[in-house]
Amino acid sequence: MSPTLIDTKLGRDYLGRHFLLSVPTNRKAVTLTFDDGPNPRNTPSLLKLLDRKRITAHFFLVGRHLARHGSIARETVAAGHEVGNHTYHHIPLTLLPSRVIRKELVETEKLLDEIAPGRMHTVRPPMGWFSQRVMNRFRDLDLIPVMGDVYPQDPGRPGVDTIVRRVRARIGPGSIVILHDGGWRDGVDRSQTIDAVDRLTDELGAEGYSFESLSALCDGGELE
Numbered sequence: 001m002s003p004t005l006i007d008t009k010l011g012r013d014y015l016g017r018h019f020l021l022s023v024p025t026n027r028k029a030v031t032l033t034f035d036d037g038p039n040p041r042n043t044p045s046l047l048k049l050l051d052r053k054r055i056t057a058h059f060f061l062v063g064r065h066l067a068r069h070g071s072i073a074r075e076t077v078a079a080g081h082e083v084g085n086h087t088y089h090h091i092p093l094t095l096l097p098s099r100v101i102r103k104e105l106v107e108t109e110k111l112l113d114e115i116a117p118g119r120m121h122t123v124r125p126p127m128g129w130f131s132q133r134v135m136n137r138f139r140d141l142d143l144i145p146v147m148g149d150v151y152p153q154d155p156g157r158p159g160v161d162t163i164v165r166r167v168r169a170r171i172g173p174g175s176i177v178i179l180h181d182g183g184w185r186d187g188v189d190r191s192q193t194i195d196a197v198d199r200l201t202d203e204l205g206a207e208g209y210s211f212e213s214l215s216a217l218c219d220g221g222e223l224e
Helices: 009-016 043-053 063-068 070-078 098-115 132-140 160-170 191-206 214-219
Strands: 029-037 058-061 082-085 176-180
Touching (some): 043 070, 043 191, 058 098, 070 082, 082 098, 082 214, 098 132, 160 191
């Protein structure tokens, strides 16, 4: 696995100055987040799994997918899950002029407001790429930048066992886990991720972990 910024303490300290990575708490509570949907191949199966286990998650949606698969997004919200902004086209924001960054965010915000008014206004930049200019656009739109502190690099399809092992190696009270139910194409296969979530929630649940929405995790984040 190629290391990312969140895999080192120095990197986490740096990211933590700009993003919500985790929530300080003594409770064994975590939030599962899923990027790049809504996806017609994977999201419905994931929603069924989460419903069966009574787990609430946070989905960062891509605007162009939301425009095409609005019914899946509405089903996601109706099931009690939270949704956030993952830009409209899923292009690294650092490559774009400021006016286009704003457009990417605003167009997706409009779609999200239609299905989830009154939501927690969160954003996650594609591929985790950001700069001060990007952060300024987030601030201008009152968006809460969210990254996470556990990323098993599931898009690379390393295998269910590996995804489970990578998450378990890093997870702790207040963790925000970065996973994927979608991708660039509708036909992308995220079955490994879904199977890993099935195993992880069983194993971690048996150890006393609960899986909460991001807003609930933040609300309950005070250290005892």
